[in-house]
Amino acid sequence: MPAQSLSLNSNKPILSWANHDLGARETQMAKNVASLPFVYKHVALMSDVHLGKGALVGSVIATQDAIIPAAVGVDIGCGMCAIQTPYSSHQLEGKLKKIRKEIEATIPVGFDANKNIDKAVYNWQGWHSFKELHKGVQHLEGKALKQMGSLGGGNHFIEVCIDTEDNVWLMLHSGSRNIGNMLAQNHIRTAKDLAKLAHQKLPDPDLSAFVAGTDAFQQYWHDLQWAQDYARFNRDVMMSRFKKILELHLGGGKPFKPKLAVNCHHNYAERESHFGEEVYVTRKGAVRARTTDYGIIPGSMGAKSFIVKGRGNHESYCSCSHGAGRLMSRTKAKHTFTLDDLIEQTDGIECRKDAGILDEIPAAYKPIEEVMANQNDLVEVVATLRQVVCVKG
Template identity: 35%
Template sequence: MKKISGKDLLRIGFEENIILGTVLQFCENYQGNLNKGEVLSQLKKMVETPEFTPKESEFYDLAQQIIQLQKSLETDVIPLNESPTEFQIFGGEHIEEGALKQMQTAIKLPVSVAGALMPDAHQGYGLPIGGVLATKNAIIPYGVGVDIGCRMALSVYNIDELFFLENQAKFKRELIAQSNFGAGNGFRGQYKSDHEVLENKLFQENDLLRNLKDKAWAQLGSSGGGNHFVEFGIIEFAERDEVLNIDKGTYVALLTHSGSRGFGATIAGHYTQLAKKICKLPQEAKNLAYFDLNSTEGQEYWLAMNLAGDYASACHQIIHQKMAKALGAEVLATVENHHNFAWKETWNGEEVIVHRKGATPASKDVMGIIPGSMTAPGFLVRGKGNTEAIQSASHGAGRQMSRTQAKKEISTSDFKSILKDHNVTLIGAGLDEAPMAYKDIHQVMEAQKDLVDVVAKFTPKMVRMADDGSRED
């Protein structure tokens, strides 16, 4: 196995303390069959949750050492509440234990006011994906997430299904021509797009953002890696929608999912590390480190987060504008919503900061899009404003397999077979994004019928994703 360095361990989340030395010594003496990447993948899980390491694992003894050392390092920490507020769980029978434990920790923060777990929830870093947390005058960078402002955007065209079926070669050609995928990828020279978001004064006032402007410009209008996509599908309105002014029927639509690219990821990493230095929490809660919103650092992050959200929106606008122009299509309606963000809202009569990490805003009559998978339908929805859910809903079907598990358990032949069965054309994507890696969207929607009303159903037909397995979120 190639040597693992201290820099490798710092990169995956370990800090410069006695634990780092212990883990380095373990790596130097490691005699197992895993390669460097596989060992680092196992160690990364142990940064936050060493207690989840199974007894049969060759890393179990190391995990126990880490747990003991973490306890010895816990001095001058902010204690968690011993009697936390209860939080509502939607679709709990389909939510893994790790996500539940993370939410139980988050609700114990001294700044936590209310919480809720959406039916697509699964374990993440700090706040679980699918977690909603309301805090009192505090902002948690990892409560927002790495891909700040990640969102869905939908354009409904004046094109019928038959035209799409008869002209799939044209749609495929434009899908490839008008989209750009992969972690670190972007545009150069004459292919760069312009948008007013790049004129934001924060690019001059904040040193971190100033140094990121060129990267932001290069990646403007691109989609990144992971579960991000640009896809054509058929959207069906069972009845006329007066708000969107769309008649009953089926239409071709473009649906996109992506966020703030490397720009947002760098902001998230920088301010998370800063929060951890300022806000010392017990080991199980360290990734929930927060800023007082009135502090200089809190205001810096709040402004940077909002800029990253505006940037993510600009990326979608450019993709949708380019596609409509290329197709010569009239856009009948557009809907956009974001997740991985924090909002100032009123809850039970007081102003709170609502973190939705992988959760869709669902205030009364607010519209959103909840996708399934590349072979399962997504839904255009209208929020009901459910207070128990902190006016939120799921942001998708949610994973039921980790990426590693999906790659091990799903075969290429099974992947191709399910695509064929659903008549879906796929450009890019790996086994980790196969439909079988995701929960049943119908079960998820049933678990949140008190949170949203379905306005229309979107069925994917042609999907493009990153083809290199890259991730930024």
């Protein structure tokens, strides 16, 4: 659908693909961002937009000569990875539980880390510049090494899926783990301290920004790019292990070349050209969707997911949603639903069915079909997937 220009009396226009009225808190958060003097042209809200910290999750913010670390968020480079395999659904029959158990034994989830470090992890080029990162993380190199190739918790997941053409897909969702979190927290703290020293009047302290050309900006930009690379490679390491599990169970151990592979961030910032100018684009819960970009838009653990290709819509800064978006908070979901509800809503899916993942129950998320319908001018659907195995962090 075409974007709606929201009548919010903000300094810069706010364009929305959400096709619904924002609540009072969401409205104020959008206005806060649009009031900042360095925001470029307009703020774009994706179809899955919901409350965040400082800025809305599902927002795209283009800025000139400044960047807001809290808008990027604490899971720098969080994103999705998916590959299309040569296998068909009938090859999975009777093997789903074994596959899930092996995934859980091979890829650490939650707070767990790897006991043994893969050779590929040691060879990652990012370790050469670790000593150039913020001094507040210098003691974390060993932990960062052990967490490379681990999933994390919250809404991170690993899934075996089947598309409408009966192809088996492997898909996962993860970010930059503790090292990205610690980098972000250190820089957010610095940005807030600098704003206080300068006596800046901000609508929200979480909108404290670094100004281009300053040492603080340069250090953040360096660390941001490092953490984004870490997150992307982290997904590659997990996908490599995941792929070997399927090759063993479905292909007799014979390696295969993916028919299509996608690896995309949805919490990150990059320097890009829009409307003829170079700007910094922060996608907080949004995926880049140029005409050359493939992306992944997952639903909940009981709903469809989509492999998409961008349409290059410039009003959205060539972006699309990063998922269904939460309908209710984790706390509210735990108080609203029961374990029986979870079991019912994940019927037919090989996954954990315990109170530990009740906050990830499908009904806590927006209907993915509506989210997709509201952004058909941003992406085209390449494949529609449903999960048959889901491992949660």
